[in-house]
Amino acid sequence: MKFTELPLKPEILRALKDLGYQDMTPIQEQTFQHITEGRDIIAMAETGSGKTAACGVPMIQRIDPSLKAVQGLIMVPTRELALQYVSAITSMAKYTPIAPFAVYGGFAMDIQNMKLEHGVHILVATPGRLIDLLYNSPLRLNEVCMLVLDEADEMLNMGFISDVEFIISCLIHEHQTLLFSATMPKPIKELARKYLKDPAIIELNVDQVAPQSLKHHFMPVPLHNRFQVLCEYLTQARPRQAILFCNSRIGCEKLHQKMKTKYQDKVEMIHGGLEQSRRTSLFNNFRNQKIKYMIATNIASRGLDFTHVSHVINYDFPKGQEAYTHRTGRTARMGREGIAMTFYSRENLTDLATIIRRQNIQPVWEGEKPDLGHVKSKRIRTKKFFHKRTAKGR
Secondary structure (H helix, E strand, O other), rough: OOOHHOOOOOOHHHHHHHOOOOEHHHHHHHHHHHHHOEEEEEEOOOOOOOOOHHHHHHHHHHHHOOOOOOOOOEOOOOHHHHHHHHHHHEEEEEOOOOOEEEOOOOOHHHHHHHHHHHOOOEEEEEEHHHHEEEEEHOOOOOOOEEEOOHHHHHHHHHOOHHHHHHHHOOOOOOOEEEEEEOOOOHHHHHHHHHHHOEEEEEEEEOOOOOOOEEEEEEOOOOHHHHHHHHHHHHHHOOOOOEEEOOOOOOHHHHHHHHHHHHHHHHHEOOOOOOHHHHHHHHHHHHOOOOOEEEEOOHHHOOOOOOOOOOEEEEEEOOOOOOHHHHHHHHOOOHOOOEEEEEEEEEHHHHHHHHHHHOOOOOEOOOOOOOOOOOOOOOOOOOOOOOOOOOOOOO
């Protein structure tokens, strides 16, 4: 289905045309009717599937610009994702009088208060800063008609679940809740059961987690000469842009130091220890292709959209299949092609077997193919979400 087939306001259609949005992605197509009907939803979909527009477009359609109050509230786990969200919504609403805004920690609260007092219709927020504002500003949520919880499982992993519950408890009036999550751990299921009413459940990542346009390459690399192998690979692959993932800040800094000597101003690094202004500047420069190689911890692995990234390289083998999914999801987004290269050693074979089997990956082996026939992948219990409940009209 195309966006032009939807009953959207002309201003929204004009903006979507400017953005090059034509065909709807599966998550957008399957959620639109439910959202416009005011129904709560739980959506599980592969990374890079178009979730921002899935909730953003119907939210913009629903906002009453004449009411100077927060009517749409989007909660996200990280500052970077908040900035990306508000940028996307600003682009989709640019021909309307709707005012989006993002609030997050590490930025002056006084400035955020001034903007909120001036009038904001759609608020994107990290949980901690939103609670600060609820306690220390005139911000009120009594006009919120649509609440979005994005990357809910990551908010759980970062310890925000109690903050999220507190914020939801502040919305004592009737409202719609949209929950997006890549996985559905037990605490998120309980959150959904407690606060969502007869949700429509959309599961697009049950049989296929990884994007089809993503090619998965694996290379056995001894730890002692990983950097040499990396440099040889970059010379051979000639990526347009690449993100190189490490498991720790220390590992990130060590690799950055080595690469800076060889690639100079083409390489930068990002991790949670950097100040917010520095992180924001680095992400903007990376999006604008002023940086070719970004060395990162998992802070860059969730939800962020980097249009020009052709390669993701797991310099350190990811800890768990969810980490693999979200790291490699920084390329091959929205149908674009991309390559994920993962360095592994003998110690990683069990995890490697788990990732390949659970995600239905067709691996491309660089170098000697490992014998995984005798390697048992980790047992992962899977249960149908809300298996005792059914939703009508799906």
